[in-house]
Amino acid sequence: MEMDGKNIKKLIDEQTDKLEVPASLQPEAVIERLEEKAKKKRRSYYKKAAAFAACGVVVLGIGAVGMRDRFSPDNGEMLYKTAEKGEKTESGAVTAGRIDTAEDFDQIYGFIKAERDAQEKDAAAYGAEKNAVSDTASSAQTMQADSTVGVGYSDTNIRQDGVGEGDIAKTDGERLYILNNQTIEIVGIGQETMEKIGEIPLNGEVHFSEFFVQGNRLVAVYGEYPEEVDPSSPYYGTYREYTVAETFDISDPKKPVSLGKITQSGSYHTMRIVDGYVYLFSDFRADISVLRTDLSGYIPTIQGEYMDSSNIVLPPVKRGSSYTVITSFSLQDPGEKTDSKAVFGTAGLCYVSGKNIYICETEYASKETETDATWIRKLSYENGELKAVAQAKVQGVLNDSFSIDEYEGNLRLVTTVTPGFGNSVMPIAQEEDVVQATEKTVTTNTLYILDDKLKELSRIEELAPDESIYSARFIGNTGYFVTFRQMDPLFSVDLSDPKKPEILGALKIPGFSEYLHPYGDGLLLGIGMDTDPTGMTTNGVKLSMFDVSDPKDVREIQKYVIEGAYSTDAAYNYKVVLADPEKNLIGFTVNAETISYYVFSYGEDGFTCLMQRDMTGYATNVRAFYVGDRFYLIAGNTVEAYDVHTFEKLDDIVL
Numbered sequence: 001m002e003m004d005g006k007n008i009k010k011l012i013d014e015q016t017d018k019l020e021v022p023a024s025l026q027p028e029a030v031i032e033r034l035e036e037k038a039k040k041k042r043r044s045y046y047k048k049a050a051a052f053a054a055c056g057v058v059v060l061g062i063g064a065v066g067m068r069d070r071f072s073p074d075n076g077e078m079l080y081k082t083a084e085k086g087e088k089t090e091s092g093a094v095t096a097g098r099i100d101t102a103e104d105f106d107q108i109y110g111f112i113k114a115e116r117d118a119q120e121k122d123a124a125a126y127g128a129e130k131n132a133v134s135d136t137a138s139s140a141q142t143m144q145a146d147s148t149v150g151v152g153y154s155d156t157n158i159r160q161d162g163v164g165e166g167d168i169a170k171t172d173g174e175r176l177y178i179l180n181n182q183t184i185e186i187v188g189i190g191q192e193t194m195e196k197i198g199e200i201p202l203n204g205e206v207h208f209s210e211f212f213v214q215g216n217r218l219v220a221v222y223g224e225y226p227e228e229v230d231p232s233s234p235y236y237g238t239y240r241e242y243t244v245a246e247t248f249d250i251s252d253p254k255k256p257v258s259l260g261k262i263t264q265s266g267s268y269h270t271m272r273i274v275d276g277y278v279y280l281f282s283d284f285r286a287d288i289s290v291l292r293t294d295l296s297g298y299i300p301t302i303q304g305e306y307m308d309s310s311n312i313v314l315p316p317v318k319r320g321s322s323y324t325v326i327t328s329f330s331l332q333d334p335g336e337k338t339d340s341k342a343v344f345g346t347a348g349l350c351y352v353s354g355k356n357i358y359i360c361e362t363e364y365a366s367k368e369t370e371t372d373a374t375w376i377r378k379l380s381y382e383n384g385e386l387k388a389v390a391q392a393k394v395q396g397v398l399n400d401s402f403s404i405d406e407y408e409g410n411l412r413l414v415t416t417v418t419p420g421f422g423n424s425v426m427p428i429a430q431e432e433d434v435v436q437a438t439e440k441t442v443t444t445n446t447l448y449i450l451d452d453k454l455k456e457l458s459r460i461e462e463l464a465p466d467e468s469i470y471s472a473r474f475i476g477n478t479g480y481f482v483t484f485r486q487m488d489p490l491f492s493v494d495l496s497d498p499k500k501p502e503i504l505g506a507l508k509i510p511g512f513s514e515y516l517h518p519y520g521d522g523l524l525l526g527i528g529m530d531t532d533p534t535g536m537t538t539n540g541v542k543l544s545m546f547d548v549s550d551p552k553d554v555r556e557i558q559k560y561v562i563e564g565a566y567s568t569d570a571a572y573n574y575k576v577v578l579a580d581p582e583k584n585l586i587g588f589t590v591n592a593e594t595i596s597y598y599v600f601s602y603g604e605d606g607f608t609c610l611m612q613r614d615m616t617g618y619a620t621n622v623r624a625f626y627v628g629d630r631f632y633l634i635a636g637n638t639v640e641a642y643d644v645h646t647f648e649k650l651d652d653i654v655l
Contacts, residue, residue, distance in 0.1 A: 012157075048250040068403050092446060094456035096392040098634070099377060102309040102344075107293050111344065114319040132316075134190045152625040154585075157577045161399055164273035166210030166221060167575055169623040169634045173254060175643060176625070177213050178638045178655065184211055184220060185655045186253045187639060189627060194639060198253040206244075209268045212278070215253040218258075219278055219333045221268055242381035243268045243282040243325075247334030251440040260335020263304045264327050272352045276331050277338065277384040279357070281350055285322040300325045302340045313388050315345035316375050317363070322346055324359050338384030343377050349398060353406035356380050356389070360404065362397050370395050371419045376404075376411070378454055391520035392454035396446050402516070403481070404575075405474035410457065410498050411450040413480050416468045418443045445469055445483060449498045457498045464489055464506075473516035473524065478504075478551050480524060482510035491524075492551040493531070504552045511542050514571035519602070522549030522579035527577070527588060530561045541565040541590050543600065543607050560607035562601070578624045587624045589615060597622055597633060599647065613640075613645045 027531045104110050158165045168179040175197070175199075176187040202208055202222055211220040231561055238482035244263045248256040266284030273279070290297030293313040298324055299306045323342040330338060348361035359377040374397055378389040386518050396415025398404055404413040419442070445463040467483035472482075477496040490507040507612075513526030523545060530542035540563040547555045569576045569589045578587035578599075586600040601609040615622050615635050623634045630650065631642040639649040 007021065015434070035204075037235070056372075068436075074548075078178060078407075087387070089147060090216060092395050092459060092461050094392050094448065094450065094452070094454075094459075096390065099388045099391040102312045102314055104309050105295065106307060107303075107314075108312060108344065109298065111315055111318070111320040112286055112288055112290065112298050115286075115321045118319050119128075119288065121425070124206070131614065146254070147541075154578060154583070154625050155578055156296070156623055157574050157579065158623075159565070159574065160353055163352055164214065165575075166212045166213055166271045167623065168210060168621060169215045169624045170211065170213040171632070172213055172628060173374075174629055176632060176634070176639060177211065177218065178634055178639065179208055179211065179638075180655050182208060184208065185343060185637075186256075187655070188253075189630070189641075194641060195652050196247050196653065196655060197615070198250075198256060198351075199246055200256050209243075210271065212271065213250070214273060216249055217334075218248045218250045218256065219245055219271070219273070219331070219334070220248065221245050221266060221271060221280070224263070232266045242269050242301075245271065245280045245327075245329070245334075247278075247331065252539050259445070260333070262303065262327055262329050262334070262337055263459070264302050264325050264340070266323065266325050268650070269324065270350055273331075274352075275379070275383065277328050277381075278331065278334075279352070279381065280327045280329075282325045283322060284325050286320075288321055290359075291516075301611070302327055302337055308339060309344055311341050313343045313377065314624065315381075316377075316391055316393065317345070320344045320346070324348070324350065324481070326357065326379070326386060328381065328386060330384060336350075339386045341379060341386045341388065343379070345375070345377070347384040348375075349400045349401060351406075352402050353381070356406060358404060358406075358411070360398055363393070371395050371417050374398055374415060376413075376450075378411075378452060384406060386416065388452040389452075392450060392456075394446070394448050399469040399472065400572075400635070402474075403469060403472040407474065407476070407495075409452045411454065412474055412479060412495060413450075413468055414445060414447045414463075414472055414479070416443060416445050419489070443468055443647070447479070447493060447501060449495065449501060451498075459500055459532070460493070460501055460503065462563055463491070470512045470528070471514050471516050471526070473518070475518055478548070481515060481539075482513045482516070482526070490546065490554055490556075492548065492554050494551065499563070505554050506556045507556065509544075509556050511544075513542075513544060514568070515577065517577065518581075519545065519579060519586075522547060523550045523581070525579055525586065526629065527568055529567075530559070537561065538566065541568050543586070545602060545607070558606040560609075562590055562598065565590045567591045576622060578626075583626055585610075585626060589622050599624075611642070 009076055027597060037489055038238045057065045102294045111616060132336060153155045156167040156169065174190055176189055178185045178187065182202045184200040188195045188197040200220060200280050206222050209221045209223065222244050224244050242263050243266055244261055247259045249259055250256050264280065264282055266282035266334045269279060269281040271284050273278050284300045289298035295306055323344050325342045327340040328338040331334060346361045348359055351358045357379040361375045363373045363375055365372050373393050373395050375393050376392045377392060380387045380389050394415060396417035398413065398415055442465050444465050446469065447460040449458045464483040470482045470484050472481035479493040479495055481491050494502040494504050510527060510532060511530040513528035515527045517525045519525040526544035528542055530539040532539065540561045543560040544556050545558040547557045568591065576589050578585055586602065588598060590596050592600055595615045597613045597615050598609060600607045600609055613633060620635050625632045626644050629644050632642040635642045637655040639653050640649060642649055
């Protein structure tokens with residue numbers, strides 16, 4: 001039996017007739033929450049519905065529940081609202097301020113204790129709510145049944161020009177370096193036939209995560225889980241996770257030599273390399289049940305020593321439970337740390353510009369704010385030295401790291417604002433009760449521009465009601481971002497005057513782009529999904545080429561649909577994408593009945609498919625490079641070489 005709102009309300013009324021039910025659990029509130037959750041499931045449903053897509057055509061009926069037709073091709077005037085000077089509302093205003101470091105461990109422990117107390121309170125409240133609605137819920141369920149250009153070879157895709165990143169495969173133009181299980185394989189490609197010439201094995205109960213190659217240095221990152229050996233510790237006999245960056249001299253690739261290690265608390269998050277310095281990021285979760293005297297449970301360590309409290313950045317709220325730990329070291333002296341900082345609060349998204357580090361943490365909606373928000377914690381870096389600069393809170397959440405960008409000292413970002421409902425997996429909890437429902441339940445989007453102290457310069461609010469950000473890209477003084485519900489509005493924004501940003505246009509086409517990439521002068525590549533005009537049915541994976549030479553008149557000039565495909569890894573892992581306009585190569589994985597790697601070129605006649613290679617079993621481990629006139633496809637322990645012009649297979653090697 002299909003349950004509509006009226007039937008659900010009737011059922012709830014019957015089941016709760018004699019109960020004292022709080023306002024948040026009244027039938028009207030529950031119905032509203034169910035409708036909102038149905039809307040929010042729409043985005044992830046495209047990928048989840050793959051199991052039902054025999055031919056890649058997916059009908060998204062659930063996404064229509066409770067939808068409000070606030071945005072359609074016929075009401076484009078409702079796309080956005082600009083906040084005029086003097087008209088800023090509290091709900092959308094930026095909260096900016098200084099960022100403080102800890103005075104001592106006692107102060108840090110106070111945040112840990114507050115987190116423990118709050119979680120115990122939340123757990124008790126949740127238990128009460130669960131008991132109040134368990135019978136009703138049970139009954140309802142029963143009835144419902146960027147690439148390196150111009151150097152002769154490519155790098156794996158990176159987020160920020162000039163900022164190196166680790167990955168599972170790299171090349172220096174002479175050799176390929178490939179992560180194969182517990183070994184980094186070194187493959188010579190200087191001859192007609194590929195040849196394994198060296199390796200860096202990893203021994204023990206550890207695992208490689210990523211590595212980076214620069215000159216004669218290779219930095220490998222892996223996790224270690226040493227057993228706690230202090231019998232006096234309450235953690236005796238348990239295992240903690242540490243992130244290790246070990247640097248090797250690969251001048252002689254046949255005999256790599258270890259030059260030193262950096263070890264820090266927590267699980268590996270990411271790494272960046274700028275001007276000969278490595279910045280290592282890990283996520284360290286504190287044990288909130290720990291006693292004050294048990295430092296190992298809540299204070300991160302670097303090289304086996306507890307961090308000084310003055311290097312720990314305090315959370316923006318009154319509680320905290322985890323850290324983003326950052327350590328820098330020089331490639332010339334890789335066994336000695338240069339500096340370290342720990343950003344206390346909640347491990348979140350990291351964006352690293354050419355000069356600054358931004359840790360972005362999501363905060364659940366509260367009675368006070370009624371919307372999810374994002375805390376931005378800014379640290380500067382130069383020659384390995386780290387300095388806390390400022391922090392600010394904006395309304396809404398970021399889609400990914402491409403939704404935030406630094407340019408000429410200012411920070412530009414676009415967020416999705418969903419009143420009353422959290423859509424983050426890593427929230428900063430508030431002391432206030434979490435808001436379950438509000439009178440305002442329309443999702444909107446906001447563009448912010450902040451100065452170097454994270455103070456608001458301007459913003460544009462209420463962009464695309466009932467839509468969510470699917471992708472974004474900032475290119476110089478212009479920003480582009482895509483929202484989606486029925487049509488794909490590709491917004492273009494003039495950012496030349498940071499105090500007066502202006503929406504230039506909103507191109508509306510069927511489908512949506514989940515990844516955007518600059519592709520030469522005046523062109524922007526989009527990778528995403530094609531849909532019918534209603535937005536209810538997917539037709540396949542879509543490549544779009546947008547003419548952005550005139551940001552006021554953005555046009556989709558070409559498109560290519562891979563029919564029968566239901567998703568692409570480009571949506572959540574930009575490193576799988578090869579997009580090189582100079583070599584005119586576009587490569588990425590596509591998920592259909594089989595997983596395939598596609599390579600395209602682009603010309604006046606549109607997209608041309610150069611290669612389709614079945615990659616079943618290697619979905620998350622596929623990378624591609626070109627070196628000179630050869631194209632290398634790496635999948636797990638297999639490397640294949642192709643002629644970059646004809647894509648005739650020339651060689652392969654199994655490692």
